[in-house]
Amino acid sequence: MSLNKVNSKTDILIIGCGCIGLSTGIVLLKTGKYNVQIWSRDLPPNTTSNKAAALWYPFLCNPPDLVGKWSAETMQYFKDHIIGDPKSGTLIKKVNEIFRREHKEDPEWRPYVQSFRRARKDELPEGYVDGFAVDDGFVMDTDMYMDYLVQTFKSLGGSIEQREVEDIREAFVHYDTVINCTGLGSRELFKDKLIYPSRGQIIVIKNSSERSIMDEEDHIAYVIPRISNTVLGGTNQEHDYNTEPTKQDTEEILKRVAMISPRFAKNRIEIQDVKVGLRPSRHEIRLENEFFEGGSKLVVHNYGHGGSGFTVSWGCALEALRVMEAGIPNLLFYKKQQQPKPQSKL
């Protein structure tokens, strides 16, 4: 008994074409063992992923220990495979998180990130007394990076079909193994009411800055310099489904950003764009196997990355591969169990 195979490779379906689905698909294809197809309702640039800032920094994502591990693995993957490629739209950029009050505790991800250090006094704007620093963080021009992921996925033999899945059984007609990378879509597709939107608004401006700086202490304020522009943020409105930018949020972001980086005082900013995305928030990332149809169908869940999808993407993709390969023997066992018993000759 074997799984669906073509040219001795096992067919895998990924549902979702955001940064999680594409990273997971690339990791699977690089093994040389799988044919991978993506079905997705929205394609880049019309995904939440495309609305991200984006930089490497664990934020609004749990569980802390695994997020630390996956963030560090993602940083290493970027250094090994991505940062050097100019088509990727990525840059190494120091990031500082700053605090108005002394912050005795290091972040929970500190044990996994060797380059972590405390901010120097000269890195703290007026009114800030403490901070974190990661000198080898990275930022990405999000649309450019998403296009890079699509091209990489396709160049490795992956195929993408724009298709909404309303019932997971549609996928089971053609596939024994499905990887669920639907982000917020899992709320409907798998009836997971633990996943909910956290609305984030960002402003894209012409200015640039030499480092990423953020204050998440009482509210969110960040400046993220990229290759072709700089992103100012942000907001975090839980259970808010409004995907339209609001003038009020834009004004609020500009006011907060002026406090962490006075050079961005409102009257010197040329706004290029304002974007809104709904972070797929959950008490923790769901990355596990779920068997269906008496164990003969396997879904690997990889969703709920909140404000850190890019930051943990490659660590989670490698984990999804490991979890899937750990589940396939069970799948074969259950499929064998369901084979009709040979009729006795007597």
Ligand SMILES: Cc1cc2nc3c(=O)[nH]c(=O)nc-3n(C[C@H](O)[C@H](O)[C@H](O)COP(=O)(O)OP(=O)(O)OC[C@H]3O[C@@H](n4cnc5c(N)ncnc54)[C@H](O)[C@@H]3O)c2cc1C
């Ligand atoms: C303003 C903002 C700033 C952010 N900045 C950062 C940052 O700096 N760093 C960082 O790491 N993260 C950041 N994030 C978080 C990051 O954007 C998310 O964690 C990440 O995009 C989640 O990726 P995903 O692939 O799971 O989700 P999505 O990008 O939402 O992809 C889900 C995919 O599944 C598809 N889908 C859903 N349901 C179905 C269905 N039923 N059938 C078919 N297809 C379906 C969708 O069409 C989509 O293609 C930010 C988010 C926001 C909103």
Ligand SMILES: CSCCC(=O)C(=O)O
């Ligand atoms: C404050 S971390 C960078 C921005 C981000 O991750 C978000 O807004 O979700």
